[in-house]
Amino acid sequence: MNRSVGYAFCVLALGGMLGGCDKQQPEPKATEAAAAKPAGGEQTGFADAPPDGAAVDSAKRPAAFTPPAESKIPQNEYGEMVLLGKNIFTNTQQHAKAYVGNGMNCANCHLDNGRKADSAPLWAAYVLYPAYRQKTRQVDTIQSRIQGCFLYSMNGKAPALDSKEMTALVTYHYWLAKGAPTGVKLPGQGYVKVAKPALTPDMARGRGVYENNCAICHGANGEGIKARGEYAFPPLWGKDSFNWGAGMHRVNTAAGFIQANMPYGLGGTLSDQEAWDVALFMNSHERPQDPRFKGSVAQTRDKHHDENCLYGRTPEALAASIERKAEAAGKAAAKPATEQVEAYSPAVSH
Amino acid sequence: MRSFISHTFTAVVVMAASSAAAVPPSIVTQGNGAAVACASCHGVDGAGNPQAGFPVLAQLPPAYFAKQIADFKAGTRTHPVMTPIAQAMSVEDAESTARHYASQPRPKAGASTVDPAVIARGKNLAINGAWDRQVPPCFKCHAVDGLGVAPAFPAIAGQHAAYTVSQLQAWKTGARTNDPQKLMKAVAENLTDDDIRSVAEYLATLGTRREGK
Numbered sequence: 001m002n003r004s005v006g007y008a009f010c011v012l013a014l015g016g017m018l019g020g021c022d023k024q025q026p027e028p029k030a031t032e033a034a035a036a037k038p039a040g041g042e043q044t045g046f047a048d049a050p051p052d053g054a055a056v057d058s059a060k061r062p063a064a065f066t067p068p069a070e071s072k073i074p075q076n077e078y079g080e081m082v083l084l085g086k087n088i089f090t091n092t093q094q095h096a097k098a099y100v101g102n103g104m105n106c107a108n109c110h111l112d113n114g115r116k117a118d119s120a121p122l123w124a125a126y127v128l129y130p131a132y133r134q135k136t137r138q139v140d141t142i143q144s145r146i147q148g149c150f151l152y153s154m155n156g157k158a159p160a161l162d163s164k165e166m167t168a169l170v171t172y173h174y175w176l177a178k179g180a181p182t183g184v185k186l187p188g189q190g191y192v193k194v195a196k197p198a199l200t201p202d203m204a205r206g207r208g209v210y211e212n213n214c215a216i217c218h219g220a221n222g223e224g225i226k227a228r229g230e231y232a233f234p235p236l237w238g239k240d241s242f243n244w245g246a247g248m249h250r251v252n253t254a255a256g257f258i259q260a261n262m263p264y265g266l267g268g269t270l271s272d273q274e275a276w277d278v279a280l281f282m283n284s285h286e287r288p289q290d291p292r293f294k295g296s297v298a299q300t301r302d303k304h305h306d307e308n309c310l311y312g313r314t315p316e317a318l319a320a321s322i323e324r325k326a327e328a329a330g331k332a333a334a335k336p337a338t339e340q341v342e343a344y345s346p347a348v349s350h
Numbered sequence: 351m352r353s354f355i356s357h358t359f360t361a362v363v364v365m366a367a368s369s370a371a372a373v374p375p376s377i378v379t380q381g382n383g384a385a386v387a388c389a390s391c392h393g394v395d396g397a398g399n400p401q402a403g404f405p406v407l408a409q410l411p412p413a414y415f416a417k418q419i420a421d422f423k424a425g426t427r428t429h430p431v432m433t434p435i436a437q438a439m440s441v442e443d444a445e446s447t448a449r450h451y452a453s454q455p456r457p458k459a460g461a462s463t464v465d466p467a468v469i470a471r472g473k474n475l476a477i478n479g480a481w482d483r484q485v486p487p488c489f490k491c492h493a494v495d496g497l498g499v500a501p502a503f504p505a506i507a508g509q510h511a512a513y514t515v516s517q518l519q520a521w522k523t524g525a526r527t528n529d530p531q532k533l534m535k536a537v538a539e540n541l542t543d544d545d546i547r548s549v550a551e552y553l554a555t556l557g558t559r560r561e562g563k
Contacts, residue, residue, distance in 0.1 A: 264486040
């Protein structure tokens with residue numbers, strides 16, 4: 001089906017550290033980062049790792065990690081599993097069809113087949129698990145984390161831990177992380193954290209940014225564009241997009257992805273303000289319900305959406321909530337006291 | 351398998367089209383008095399002419415095609431031969447021509463005599479890009495089969511190599527500027543001359559993969 005253009009919304013999986021709302025992963029220590037050693041004799045690993053034993057305060061800027069080249073996939077049974085994982089990742093629609101409930105592919109959000117820094121690369125995610133996550137309130141393994149991707153970003157169902165699909169995906173992650181230090185947050189992990197905008201993110205400005213920069217590929221109504229029956233560009237909202245439980249539904253997460261990566265070839269050209277505005281606009285639309293929905297939108301929001309998102313709240317209510325949290329800095333965030341929006345989908349249309 | 355079937359089917363369609371089926375508009379076959387017939391350079395089937403540098407037009411999205419004619423007329427895209435021809439074309443001429451060529455099957459590629467290493471390098475760029483240099487894969491925007499995504503992204507698979515090279519160079523140097531949002535400029539600027547040649551040679555090896563539609 002959607003042969004290569006993939007949108008992989010495993011945003012959640014990798015995006016653990018993205019926004020202020022996510023607290024699931026441990027902060028690396030300077031010593032851990034400095035302990036990274038080059039992968040001997042290989043073209044993977046750290047290009048300019050510090051000499052052995054050098055105490056470098058590099059927690060903030062350790063050397064960039066480079067995953068192995070695709071041409072290095074071994075020609076054996078292990079390599080076949082790596083390749084299957086890559087194929088599932090790039091064309092989830094075809095190779096993991098039974099587990100996908102929308103029009104997305106993993107590689108839609110994890111660009112360069114999960115290799116690109118600042119696009120939630122798999123090599124950086126792999127080495128951060130197992131980890132305790134607020135979202136699931138448990139220690140997740142990379143496998144259960146990937147299950148979350150299917151549940152939310154792919155709006156589907158989780159492959160069993162011992163399924164071939166899961167084995168292949170984990171093998172692909174592992175292979176990409178060859179030579180990476182375990183338990184270290186590598187530069188390029190997750191998505192970038194976009195600086196707080198000068199102006200409160202705005203729907204009207206966001207619509208303008210969308211029309212001028214995004215609609216050519218994603219359609220005037222965020223519906224994506226198909227070619228020969230398959231999505232060539234993924235839908236950003238609506239029934240075929242990621243659901244309300246996916247990490248990308250958070251405004252801060254989407255802003256980070258967009259600012260660094262969109263449009264193709266022009267990553268980094270939108271201003272921080274434009275990224276915030278268009279992320280708000282994108283995530284104000286209807287999309288499939290959060291699978292954790294229980295009772296009402298308000299109840300689901302209060303239980304699962306204490307974050308920078310528009311699930312069950314208007315942009316105005318979100319802005320007010322963020323402001324309150326900023327004021328109460330250091331204290332427990334106040335519950336957003338917004339009006340209940342009772343509907344199948346919690347999107348607030350504008 | 352699938353491509354064999356599709357090639358066979360294409361051949362049947364072409365034969366049918368050339369005998370009876372859809373009649374090409376007269377602007378294509380005869381011109382309109384002021385503008386010469388499109389077919390005189392691009393062929394009735396839109397296969398172009400690699401030796402002369404006339405591009406393949408078959409299966410270009412109609413909106414993309416019409417925009418190019420409009421841009422030639424407006425001077426936002428220029429070419430010594432095409433500019434005066436486009437200026438002699440009416441909007442209706444452009445639209446009927448666009449519809450005609452969009453319905454033609456992409457021509458089959460001939461056997462390539464280019465070094466396989468060059469083709470392989472181009473293939474890698476087309477499929478995987480070079481993200482570390484801000485170069486996305488060609489097929490991210492022009493579809494996984496390279497046959498384009500209507501309305502804005504043209505078919506590039508099967509295009510003559512010399513033409514692809516000339517256009518990528520034109521974007522790179524700023525001679526061509528009618529790409530929406532500077533999307534092609536952004537990519538071309540990050541391509542080396544070797545990249546451009548490799549990817550053009552690879553794309554030229556791709557023939558029709560589906561029936562004309």
